[in-house]
Amino acid sequence: QVQLVESGGGLVQPGGSLRLSCAASGSILSIVTMGWYRQAPGKERELVATVTRAGGTNYQDSVKGRFTISRDNAKNTVYLQMSSLKPEDTAVYYCNAELVKRTSKGYDYYWGKGTLVTVSS
Secondary structure (H helix, E strand, O other), X not given: OEEEEXXXXXXXXXXXXXXXXXXXXXXXXXXXXXXXXXXXXXXXXXEXXXXXXXXXXEEOHHHOOOEEEEEEHHHOEEEEEEOOOOHHHOEEEEEEEEEEOOOOOOEEEEEOOOEEEEXXX
16 A cells, blocks of 8 residues: 655745645555646646656646756655746646556556645735
8 A cells, every 4th residue: 555645735925935745655666757746626637747766857838947846765755846836836736656566567656635736915
């Protein structure tokens, strides 16, 4: 059993910053990719950023230059540093992890329950 727990969400003014964290725990052999997704009211869940175990990153165009994703492999934790926040960044942010299966070939995917980020004045 693997659990992902997000933290760091809250209310922030436009132009402000927040740092989200997501810690994975449980029976973990290896985490290949970790990422952040978000879902705004009335919209589909969308990719924000991903980071591989080696540190390779990928970002949605709308957050490039403003958000930074990183991870601490020893702690099984992924972070999302968000700066220059805009009202359109308001959403529930979800952590995702791709894990190597322990008992068979292939991968398992896990999701956190989400943390709310509200950007408003």
